[in-house]
Amino acid sequence: MGIVSFLGFTLLVGVISYISTLKTDEKSSDGYFLGGRSLTGVVIAGSLLLTNLSTEQIVGLNGQAFTEGILVMAWETLAAIAMVITAVFLLPRYLKGGITTVPQFLERRYDKTTKAITSGLFLTGYVVVLLPIVLYSGSLAISTMFDVPQLLNVSKTASIWICVFGIGIVGSLYAIFGGLKAVAVSDTINAIGLLVGGILIPIYGLLEIGDGNVGNGLSILFKEHSEKFNSIGSSEASVPFGTIFTGLMLVQLFYWGTNQAIIQRALGAKNLKEGQKGLLLASFIKILGPLIVVLPGIIAFHMFGDTLVNPDEAYPALVSKVLPLSFVGFFAAVLFGAILSSFNSALNSSVTLFGIDIYKEYINKKASELQTVKAGKVFGVFLALLAMLIAPFIANAPEGLYGYLQQVNGCYSIPILTIIVVGYLTKRVPAIAAKIAIISGALLYLAYVVLDSTIMQDQFPHFLHVMAFLFVLNVIIMLTIGRFYPRKIAFEQNYTGDVEISPWKYVTTIGISISALVIFIYIYFAQ
Template identity: 60%
Template structure:
C-alpha cells in the first residue's frame, strides 16, 4: 500500500505543479500552444530535453547492453553531449534567427513546399510507426512488472497490458494535447529531478552491497574483478565498434539532438538564444553523467548475478528489486512512469505541431485562424494517441529482436533529413530539386541496403559457413542428449531446431531460433537453481559467438552504412547545385521573434564538455 501511495502522490504532484505553471499561458495561438509562448528558460529546457530522451526502453536496454558488453555502450550517452554542443553553437542560433516553429518550416523557406511536405511526412511516419507504440508497450511492461498489475487487478497478463497501455496513453495525451508544450516541458523538468535522484539511487545501493556498505570498496571490487567491462573501445563484433564513433554514430546523434522535432522543439520554445544555449549545454553536462544511470547498473548487475542471467535486459529490473529498499519502490516507479509519459507526450506533442502547422495550415485550410489550427492539431493528436494505444499491445506478439529492428528503421529518414538541413545552412545556391531528390534517394537507398542487400549478403555468408555451424550444433546436440530429461519439451524443441539446420535452407532464421532456445534453457536453469554442465555452456557459447561473427563479417555495420549514404547524399546535392543552381542566393532572414544574443559562457563551457568526453575514452581504454 505504501508503494502505491508514494507512486500516486509523486505523480499527482507533477500534475498539480504543471497545471499552476501553465494556466496563464495563452494556448489559443500557435506560438503559445506549440512553443509554450516562447517563454522557456534554460533549466526547463534542460529538464525537458533529458526526460524526452530518457525512457524505460533506454534505461532497461542500455543497462542490458552494459551487462553483456560493459562500458563501451556509454557512447550513446557521452557522444550525445558533443552533438548537443554542435546544436547549441551552430544550429540553434540559426533556428531562432529564422523564428521557426518546426524544422520543416525552415526547409520550406530554404527549399520549397514539397521539401517541407516530404520531411513532415517522414517525421510523422517515424513517430506513428515506431516511437509512440514502442514507448507505450515498453512502459506498460515496466509498470506491470514493478507492481505486478495482473495479480493486483486479478486479470491476465494480456488484459493488464491493455489496461496499462491505455492508462499511460490517456494521461500522456492530457499533458500533450490539452496542455501544450509548456505543460509537457514543466512536467518533464519535475520528473527529470526525480529521475536523476531515483536513477542514481540504484548504482549507489548496488555499490554499497558489493562493497559491504562502502561505495569506494564497491568500485574497487568491480574494477579489479571485471576489468574487461571497463574498456570503452568496442571490438569489430561488438554492438558499437570503435570506428563507428567517427562515422554514423555522430550523424545519428546530430540528427537526434539537432533536427529531431520531438527534441529540438524544446529549444525552439526558448525565450531567447541565451536561455536556449544554457538549456542545451546544461543538458550536455548532465548527459556526461548519464552512464551512471544507464550503464553502471548493468555492470553492477553482472557482478551481483555472476553473469548468469540468460536475458541481459532483465539485469536492470532484477537489480532494482534486489538493492532498492521496499519503501522507495513506489517513488522509483513514479519516476519511471514520468519518463514513460515524457517520451510519449513529447513525441505526441511534436506530431500535433507538425500536423497543425505543416499539413493542416499548409494544405487543408490555408486561411484557418490560429485558434482553428490549434484545434485541428488537438483533434489529430487525439486520433493519433488512440491509434498508438490500439497498436501498442500487439507488439507483444512480434518476433524477438523487434526493438533493434525498429531502431534500424529510423535510419530511413534520419540521414536524409540531416543531409538537407546541413547542406541547406552551409550553402546558398543548392536548389530545392536537390533536396527533394536527396530525401527520396536517401530513403530508397537505405531501405535497399538494410532490408534487401543486407539479408541477401548475410544469407550467403551463412551458407558459406554451413559446415562449421553444423559441427558446432552437433556438439550442442551431443551435450543435451547427455543431461536432459527425455520428457522436457524445451530440450526436445531445441534438438528439433538443431536438426533442422541440416535440411532447412534458411540458416539465419534457424540459428536465431536455436539461440533463443539456448537462452530459455539457461533462464529456466537459473530460475530453478540448476547447474548446467560446463561443456554444454561452452558449446552453446561458441555457437552463439560464431553466429554473431558471421553476421558482422557479412555486411557493414548500419552506422557505417549511414555515414556512407550521408556523404553520397551530400555529393548528390552539391552536384545538382553545381549543374542547376538557384538563381538567387539564399539568405536567412532575422525575424526578430526572440533576442539572438548568445550566452557569453557558451564557448568555454562547450570546450570543457568536449574535453571531458574525450578524457573519458582515454581513461577507459
C-alpha cells in the same frame, strides 16, 4: 504503500504542470506549440533530458551493458558533443528564423513540397516506431514493477494492453490538452526525480556488492569484471568504436539538432542565451548518464551473471533486489514520468508538425490560429490511439529493443539531417536536390535494412557505417545538382525578431570544455 506514493507523486506533478499553464495563451500557435517562447535554460535542460531518457533507454542500454559493458556509453557521452554543436551552430539559425518546426526552415530554404515530405517522414517515424516502442517498453516496466498480472488477476498480455492504454491516455492529456509548457514543466520536475532515483539504484547496488561501502563495490567490479570497463570494445560490438567517427555522430546530430521532438524545447526559449544555457547544461548532465543507463547493467551482471536469460531484465531485476521498499513507489512514479515524457513529447511534436506544416498549409490555408491548434489536437488524439493499438504487438520485435529502435530510425534521420546541413551550408542548392536526396536516402536505407535482415543475413557493414555512407552519397548528389542546376536567387535567412539572438558569452568556452571531458573519459577507459 508503494502504490500510494506512486499515485501521490504523479498527481502532484500533474497539478503543478496545470497551474503553470494558466497564464500561457494556449489558443495561439506560439503559446500552445512553443510555450509562449518563454522557456528558461533550466526548464529547457530538464525537458531535454527527460524527453530523451525513458524506459526503452534505461532498460535497453542497461541490458546491452549487462552483455557488453561500458562501451555502450557512446549513446550517452557523444550526445554531449552533439548538443554543443547544436547550441553553437544550429540554434542561433533556428531562432533567427523564428521557426516553430524544423520543416518550416526547409520550406524557406527549398519549397513547400520538401517541407511536406519531411513532415510526413517525421510523423511516420513517430507513429510506426517511436511512440509504440516507448509505450511498450514503459508498459513492460510498470507491469513488472507492480506485478500487474497478479494485482489484477490478468494475463501478461492483458496487463501490457492495460498499461499501454493507461500511459497513452495520461500522456495524451499532457501533450494534447496542455501544450508544450505543460510537457516541459512536468519534464523538469520528473527530471530531478529521475536523476535522484536513477543514481540511487547503482549506489544501493554498489553498497550491496561492497558490504556497505560504495568504494569497495566499485573496486570489486573493476577487479572482477575489468573487461566490462573497456570503452573501445571489439569489432563485433553492438557499437564498434569506429562508428563514433561515422554514423554514430550523425545520429546524435540528427537527434539533438534536428529531431522535432527534441529541438522544440530549445525553439521555445525566451532568447538565444537561455536556449544555449539549456542545451549546455543538459549536455554536461548527459555525460553523467552512464551512471544511470550503463553502470547498473554491469552491477546486475556481477549479481546475476548467467541466471538472466534476457539481458533486458537486468535493470528491473536489480531495482527489485536493491531498492528499499519505501522508495519503490517514488521511483516507479519517476519512471512513469520518464515514460510519459518521451511519449507526450513526441506526440506534442507530431501535433505541431501536423497543425503548422500540413493542416494550415494544405487542408485549410485560411485557418485561424485557434482552428490550427484545434486541428492539431484532433490529429493528436487519432495518433495516440493508433500508437496504443500498435504498441502491444512490439512484444514480437527482435531482442535489443534500443538497438532496433536506432537502426529503424535511420530511414528518416539521415535523409533529413542531410538536407538540413546542406541547406544551411550552401545558398544555391535547389529544391529538386533536397527532394531527390531525402527520397533516395530513405529508400536506399530501407533497402539495406530489408536485404541485411533477409538475403544477406547481417553480412553488410554495421548499420551506422551504412548511414554515414548514405549521408556522404546524398550530400554529393545534392552538391552535384546544385553545381549544374543552381537556384537563380541565393538563399538568405532573414531575422524575424521573435526572440533576442545575442549568444551567451560563455557558450564557446563551456562547449569546448564539455567536448574535452568526453574525450578524456574515452581515453581513461580505453584498454
